[in-house]
Amino acid sequence: MKELAGTLHRLRRAHRYRSRRVLDGAQGPEIAMAGRRWLNFCSNDYLGLAADARVVAALRDGAARFGAGSGAAHLVCGHGAAHHRLEEMLADFTGRQRALLFSTGYMANLGVISALAGRGDDLLADRLCHASLLDGALLSRARLRRYPHLDAAALDEALARDGAGRIRLVITEGVFSMDGDMAPLAKIARQCRARDTWLMVDDAHGLGVLGPRGGGTTAHFGLSPQDVPVLVGTLGKALGTAGAFVAGDEDLVEYLIQHARTYLYTTALPPAVAHATCTSLTLARDEHWRRDRLQALCRRFLHGARQLDLSLPPALQAEPAGENDPPLVPIFPLLAGEDARALRWSEALARRGILVTAIRPPTVPEGSARLRITLSAAHHEEHVDRLLDSLAQLGRSLHES
Numbered sequence: 001m002k003e004l005a006g007t008l009h010r011l012r013r014a015h016r017y018r019s020r021r022v023l024d025g026a027q028g029p030e031i032a033m034a035g036r037r038w039l040n041f042c043s044n045d046y047l048g049l050a051a052d053a054r055v056v057a058a059l060r061d062g063a064a065r066f067g068a069g070s071g072a073a074h075l076v077c078g079h080g081a082a083h084h085r086l087e088e089m090l091a092d093f094t095g096r097q098r099a100l101l102f103s104t105g106y107m108a109n110l111g112v113i114s115a116l117a118g119r120g121d122d123l124l125a126d127r128l129c130h131a132s133l134l135d136g137a138l139l140s141r142a143r144l145r146r147y148p149h150l151d152a153a154a155l156d157e158a159l160a161r162d163g164a165g166r167i168r169l170v171i172t173e174g175v176f177s178m179d180g181d182m183a184p185l186a187k188i189a190r191q192c193r194a195r196d197t198w199l200m201v202d203d204a205h206g207l208g209v210l211g212p213r214g215g216g217t218t219a220h221f222g223l224s225p226q227d228v229p230v231l232v233g234t235l236g237k238a239l240g241t242a243g244a245f246v247a248g249d250e251d252l253v254e255y256l257i258q259h260a261r262t263y264l265y266t267t268a269l270p271p272a273v274a275h276a277t278c279t280s281l282t283l284a285r286d287e288h289w290r291r292d293r294l295q296a297l298c299r300r301f302l303h304g305a306r307q308l309d310l311s312l313p314p315a316l317q318a319e320p321a322g323e324n325d326p327p328l329v330p331i332f333p334l335l336a337g338e339d340a341r342a343l344r345w346s347e348a349l350a351r352r353g354i355l356v357t358a359i360r361p362p363t364v365p366e367g368s369a370r371l372r373i374t375l376s377a378a379h380h381e382e383h384v385d386r387l388l389d390s391l392a393q394l395g396r397s398l399h400e401s
Contacts, residue, residue: 015339016360026051029379031355038350039383041373042357046209046330047283047290048378049240055280059241062275070268074101075257078268082275089281090245094215094233096225098253099245102262103269105204105234106132108244110139111260112200112232113169117142121168124158126150128179128365133171133202142168149176152187159195169230174203174217175210178364178372180331181315182206182217189227200230208238208284210327214291220327225249239284241277243269290377297375297384298328304388311335333359334371334391342369345394352390 011017024032027050031040049055062082072078083101090099102108113136117123121142125133128149137144147154155170170192172183185201192199203216211219218228225231230252235243246256256263284290305312313333336342342358349356349371360369375384 015343021355029376029383033355036353038353038355039386040355041375041387042355043374043376044205044237045240045376045378046205046238046294046374047214047240047287048376049238049280049283052240052280052283054283055240055276058279059272059276062272066271066275068272069270072268073264073266074268075264080268080271080274082271082278083268086274086278086281087245089278090233091247093213093281093285094218094231094247096231096247097249099247100253100256100260100263101269101274102244102246102260103266104242105202105232105236105244106135107262107266108232108234108246109133109202110136111262112230112246112256113137113171114140114261115256115259116140116198116200116230117168122162123169123171124155125171126173126176126183128176129171129173130177130202130204131363133173137171149179150181150184152184152191155188156191159191159197169198169200171200172202173205174201174207175205175329175331177205177331178359178370179313179333180329181313182210182220182326182329185217185223185228186221189221189223193227198230199228200232201228202232204232204234204237204244205329205331207233209291209294209330213285213288214238235273235277235280239277239280241280242273243277294330294375294377295327297377297379297381298330298332300381301332301373301375301384301388302328304384305332305391308388308392310391330375332373332375334373336369336371337367339369342371345371348394349390352393354387354390 021033027043027045029040031038066080066082070078087099087101091097102111109132117140119141123137123142123144125137125144125146126149127146147158172188175182189199201218206217208214210217218231229248231247233245235241302316311334336345339360342360346356346358356371356373359372
């Protein structure tokens with residue numbers, strides 16, 4: 001075990017050692033941890049549904065009706081009525097023929113990519129795609145190539161160079177989780193359709209947040225199921241519960257039921273969680289005020305961050321163009337560059353009772369360590385103002401440390 005100890009020592013010296021935090025209560029804008037209260041600005045609970053009383057009540061009701069666990073894989077005897085109802089609701093929500101539940105978003109991406117591509121196939125993926133998408137590509141044994149982040153022109157050149165039929169799948173996120181930027185999906189979808197290539201979009205951070213009724217990035221761009229034939233979403237972010245799904249046409253879902261190993265060979269999501277998600281999905285779809293409130297809080301934070309001249313990405317530093325400016329994503333990277341600097345910033349905020357995690361490689365590229373600030377519809381204006389005030393008080397350390 002000496003080599004393991006040595007690796008851990010090197011991680012500590014490189015400021016890349018990661019430690020878990022133990023929360024003492026429910027997820028929310030204010031959390032209990034280590035005997036004190038914290039303002040939480042690093043959760044993905046974008047709509048504030050994780051601790052909503054109606055979702056919690058539905059979870060209790062689901063446990064009373066269906067028990068605590070599913071007992072088996074979906075194809076054995078673990079696929080219950082709650083799972084089936086949620087899949088039907090997700091298909092309707094996304095405008096697809098079918099949806100298929102997975103236990104986690106990671107498992108969804110591994111299962112979908114490795115089922116749809118294999119040896120002899122080519123995959124093209126955005127360079128900043130999530131680790132689960134890259135791991136799915138590696139597991140498939142297809143040839144993976146990565147195009148520059150958000151560069152639709154480079155993607156089009158790659159598609160044209162390789163010719164129709166060689167590229168099995170183009171893979172991108174809808175909203176990129178560490179940068180908070182949106183893929184140019186309308187352009188990418190046109191390019192893929194012109195080259196007869198499947199497009200897979202992981203919309204984990206867009207679902208519920210963007211588009212009419214919270215339909216996500218694809219809904220924001222007005223894209224059809226034919227434009228995006230493979231759509232992946234998670235339930236543990238804006239929808240506030242746990243699990244994931246893939247949505248598409250009848251043949252896609254039936255094919256994945258037969259071939260996606262992370263669906264075939266794992267215990268189904270607890271049916272109580274699926275039951276609770278039916279409630280949170282309804283709330284996310286119908287309570288438009290959550291997205292309106294989230295946008296207002298995002299604008300408030302961005303305005304204050306610009307006034308403080310914080311080290312935001314260039315796209316967020318630019319002034320809005322007008323009424324037709326795209327909606328804001330509730331992910332704001334505060335770029336530090338060096339790992340140690342990001343840690344110092346996070347620790348300085350922690351001393352003020354504000355929780356913002358330092359994000360370091362390999363989660364982000366080398367030299368791009370950052371604080372990842374996220375907002376929720378459950379936050380209040382005074383929460384945002386307190387965060388901005390704390391960032392202002394850090395002043396010199398944010399610019400010079």
